[in-house]
Every structure is written in C-alpha cells, then in structure tokens.
Amino acid sequence: LSLIIEQDDPVTPEVLNETHFKSSLKYTEGGKSKRYNRVIVEYIDKALNYSAQDAYWPEKGSDLEQQWLAQDNNVLLEYRFKVSSCTNYYEARQMARVIAMLSREALNFNVTAAPIAMQFTVGDVVPISHKKLGWINKPFRLLKSEMQDNGDYKLN
Known part of the structure; x- marks a missing residue:
C-alpha cells in the first residue's frame, strides 16, 4: 500500500x-444531482478558542460562485461537511475546494x-x-x- x-x-x-x-x-x-455549487466545511478554529467556524468554497460573491450558480439554473446545490480534525481556516477552505471541484468534474x-x-x-x-x-x-x-x-x- x-x-x-x-x-x-x-x-x-x-x-x-x-x-x-x-x-x-x-x-x-457527475450530474446535477451529484454536484455542488457551494461547499461549507465546518471546522474547529484553534485561533478562535476552538470555536466552530465555517469555510466556504467558492467564496461568497465571487465570480466563480456566480458562474456555477448560472450553470445550475440558479439553484443552490449546497453541501455541508463537518471535520473535527481540522483547526485551520485555510486547510478547511482547501477541503471545501477539493470537494466542490471533485463533485463538478x-x-x-x-x-x-x-x-x-x-x-x-x-x-x-x-x-x-x-x-x-x-x-x-x-x-x-x-x-x-x-x-x-x-x-x-x-x-x-
């Protein structure tokens, strides 16, 4: 292995x-039923006293968000994923990006x-x-x- x-x-x-x-x-x-145009990863932020926070992909209001929404006939296809082993915003955002890209491609x-x-x-x-x-x-x-x-x- x-x-x-x-x-x-x-x-x-x-x-x-x-x-x-x-x-x-x-x-x-991956059809419309299997893809997302917004992925939210809920993580525990070490810098904020281990409080639960959300990381989004694509970023709210971004061109990519608008493009994906348009491709999906302006239907929000949201997926929320909770991860307890991540304590960093950038790692959580990268997880959200990977999940979103895999679902669409x-x-x-x-x-x-x-x-x-x-x-x-x-x-x-x-x-x-x-x-x-x-x-x-x-x-x-x-x-x-x-x-x-x-x-x-x-x-x-």
Whole structure:
C-alpha cells in the first residue's frame, strides 16, 4: 500500500486508446444531482478558542460562485461537511475546494484493456484517447487495476 496525495502529477508518456480496449468503455459523469455549487466545511478554529467556524468554497460573491450558480439554473446545490480534525481556516477552505471541484468534474470509466496496461500503477495519471468521445490524451488517474486470468486488465 502507498499513500497518494492528490497533486498535479506528470502524465505518463504512454497513451491508451481504442486499440488497447478489449471491452466497451463504460463511463459516468457527475450530474446535477451529484454536484455542488457551494461547499461549507465546518471546522474547529484553534485561533478562535476552538470555536466552530465555517469555510466556504467558492467564496461568497465571487465570480466563480456566480458562474456555477448560472450553470445550475440558479439553484443552490449546497453541501455541508463537518471535520473535527481540522483547526485551520485555510486547510478547511482547501477541503471545501477539493470537494466542490471533485463533485463538478467527476468523470469515471471502466474498461478491460490489453496486457499493455500492466505498465501502469494505481495512482498514475494516464492519457486516454477515444475518438467517439472526443478525448485526445485526456488525463485520468488510475484508481484500480485488476489482472484477469487471460492477461488483460480491468481498469477504473
């Protein structure tokens, strides 16, 4: 097991495309019911005598807040998350940002790939090309890789 800290990792030089896929690609996108345009992280602020405080993302009144609201037909899609292990505003705001961005940009897919997929490790950022979906070297983080009895790999 290895700990993966989400960061901007370099993309692997090897690309997977339709010629490597042994099954149809099944993908899911985050719809309106699964995304947020405001995330509030409730944390305990050490600087304010450990009182409960809120950190917002996006910031109230920001251009990003207005943009997301417009994309969601001006419907507030709010999510509140309480974390007791965080005592810093900036850490809480970063948590809110990550939760919000993941909810809005969630795109996952599953596919069975040829043995060439053996070169990838869970956590790698792999470029995927798929003509029908319009993906040209679209980067995806490999979350799961399972070797099959026939040498192919199930990738998520």
